[in-house]
Structure formats: structure tokens, C-alpha cells
Amino acid sequence: MRKWFTFVLCGVVVAAAFADTGTVQPFVADRVLVKFHDQFLPEGWRAGDLTKVHPAIAKLRPVGASYIVGIDVLVIDLKPGSDAPAAVRALAKHPDVEFAELDLIYEALWTPNDPLRPNQYGLGKIFAYDAWNIWRGDANFFTCVADTGIDHAHQDLSGKYAGGHDYVNNDTNPMDDHGHGTHCSGIAAAMTNNGIGIAGVDPLGRLKATKVLSSGGSGSTTNISNGITWAANNGCHTVSLSLGGGGFSNTMNNAVNYAWNAGCVVVAAAGNNGNTTVVYPAGYANALAVASTTSTDARSSFSSYGSWVQVAAPGSSIRSTLRNNTYGDLSGTSMACPHVAGMATWLYSKLIVNPAQRNVVHAAQIRQIIEDTADPVGTFVTKGRVNMNRAIRAIVINGDVNGDGCVDDRDLAMVLDAYGDSGPNRADLNNTGIVDDADLAIVLNYFGVGCTSN
Structure with a gap:
């Protein structure tokens, strides 16, 4: 059964059909x-x-x-x-x-024009393309990659870089002198649809970076903990930790808890030991542990796994950015981790309107959604391989422009205020690139959904 709705705006007849699925069909x-x-x-x-x-x-x-x-x-x-x-x-x-x-009326599906995107099988495995037709992120939300730094001069990263700190050299320039952090950064949020290189999991979200690992790829508890707390204190919504080794550290656990309580989703690589041994920081309670999968959803042979690992993401032969405007394939749970970190920030930007509303309740919601919407791929993780499309649909209430859970006059006002605007916009509910009659139809059809009477 369908519900039908027509109205007149500025003298133009507009129409939309609403199926039982809640999909708006102009x-x-x-x-x-x-x-x-x-x-x-x-x-x-x-x-x-x-x-x-x-x-x-x-x-x-x-x-x-x-x-x-x-x-x-x-x-x-x-x-x-x-x-x-x-x-x-x-x-x-x-x-x-x-x-x-x-x-x-049908719309063209959004496929980024990045020339190396066809080599990024991971985007398809986590259903990024379907998800991007619903939401593409927000430039006011940040993933902080705590790693060897970031080549922020890279052609596919420079437009996304928004600052950072170097705890190895004690300065404010976390330039990557290794390559690992640059690769992870590109996976999470490389510049997307810019006709260059690769696409990032979070097309519009931006990047911050803390250099906590040296040119040799190692770092101390002190540096890593500082990098985590810096992210929490500098507006990041997700911390990506593609690092591990050593045993349990109270200091680092406290840093993870500090970021979590500040509203950061903390995502960490499960490790490359190929066994069930717990690896930290992924093993901390408030870190989301990520195992690695292949292009067939099998566990990567090197990936750590077990009842302490919640989710998985592609991590075998992942194409991403490397230093000096180059690209290449790397493998590891280090590559799986930023898939989930970029996804977390992307979800965060849909869950809340104001980036400053970041808090532990919202972080817990994001983590829960990522876990609950994962696709089962085997017993090597407790939840499954992440699915962006299922995750975003768990957040979206049709017509809820401001994300407060209620479709009301404030949402209607936002659509009217943005009417005719092109480019990324929260009021562009059907992701056509312009706020128009179809977006207004969505709000009017779902008006009152999620609202409680006084």
C-alpha cells in the first residue's frame, strides 16, 4: 500500500509517492x-x-x-x-x-569520480555506495588518526587536513616520516569525488592527526596517550588507533576512557598476531576492536580474533594514500581500523547537528549502531563485518533534518530556509545535490514522526 501526497509550492505542482518502506518516490x-x-x-x-x-x-x-x-x-x-x-x-x-x-522519477546514484576507486574493494564490501546515497558526512566532524603522522601536503589529503600535534618531535606539525599514518588517513577520509586518487569512507568529514609513532613505526605509552587525549581536547569525534603491542597499561586505558567520556568513539586495530591473544589498546573496554577481512569476507590470515573483538572490516590489500602524492596497497588490521573510524565519524555527523554536542551518550549510540548493524561473517568476531548502509538507516528518520528525533516545524523551517541551495546540505534529504520540492515533501509527509505530545 502507498500513501500519496501532493501540494503546490510557488505555483508549481509537486508530487511524491510514499511506499511502505518509507522511501520517497517523486x-x-x-x-x-x-x-x-x-x-x-x-x-x-x-x-x-x-x-x-x-x-x-x-x-x-x-x-x-x-x-x-x-x-x-x-x-x-x-x-x-x-x-x-x-x-x-x-x-x-x-x-x-x-x-x-x-x-x-529516478535519480542518478552517486559514484565518486576518483580514478583509483575501482581498486578499493573495501568500499563495496561495507556498502559505502548505498550509504552515500543517504548521507555523505559533514566537514565540521573530525576523525583523528593517532599514528606516524599524516602527509598533509598530499593531493588527496591536503583539503581534508584540519590540524594536529607531533608528540615525537614536540611540535604542531605531525608530518608523516613513515607512511603508515598517511595510508590510514586516506582510508578514513581522503578527499572524495575530486577526480584524483582514491575515495575516503567519510566523503565530507575531515581529518586531524597526532604523530605518536616514530619514523620507525613505534611509540611509547606516553606519546600514544597524549595523542588520544589531544584528540578529545581538540574536537575530534573519533580516534583511530592502528597500533598495538605490549600489555595492559593503566595510563593508556585512562586515556581511552578520557576520550570516550568526552564523546569520542575510540576505534583500534585488533592486531596482526593471527591468534586470540588480546592486543591493546583494542582490548580496552571503551575501545572498539576491529579485525581484518579479505575481499571474500573471510578472516585475513594475519588478523587477531576472538571473543574480545567486536567487528571486522576489509584489511587485506587495501589501496590508499602514501607519502609524496603516491598510492599503494597495504595489509593489516591497521587498514581495517580506519574503515570503521571513518564510518563512525560519518555516522556521528548524521546523528547530531552541532559538532559541539559530542558526548559519551552519543559515542555509545554510534558504537552500538556499528555493532548491531554488522553483517555476520563468522565466529572470529562477536558482531560481524561493518555495514554502512544498515548503520545509516538505523539513524535516519525521514524528514528529521536537525536530527533531534522529531519531524516538526523546525525541520520544515530548515528546508524552507535552504530551499534552492545546491551542494552538501542537511536539508537535502534525498541527496540530489539541491534542496527542492522533493525534500519539502519528505518533511511534510513525515511531520510529527518521533514527536511526543506535551
């Missing part, structure tokens, strides 16, 4: 498509003679008609202001009619 106003059973097809229509009108169509008093050659579908244009859904319902009841339907 259609061409004042037009219906109809197919008669072969024996009842009006004489002459196949030959292009549209003057012989079937009685069921004559009742609609059409102002025009055409014919789709080869499939015997008639395109009937009604008078302006006609009730096309009612016409469809009437035609569908006629015994001579095989089917009748609206002329639905």
Missing part, C-alpha cells in the same frame, strides 16, 4: 502509465493511432497521450491539477487493465 504530476491486456489494447494504438480511446481512459479526459514502442505501455497526460494517484487506482481496478502506475 513522480511526474498529471501523468499515468497504463498497460492493457493484449486483447483489450485499443485498436490502432500499436500503429501509432492514438485517436481511438479506451473508455477507461476517456473517463480521465486526458489532454495528451503517447506510446512506448515495444512494451505496449500508454503514457496518458492529464489536465493540470489532476489527481494522478486516484487515476491510477481507478485504472488498476478495470478488468481490461494489466497494470497502471505513476511515472516515477
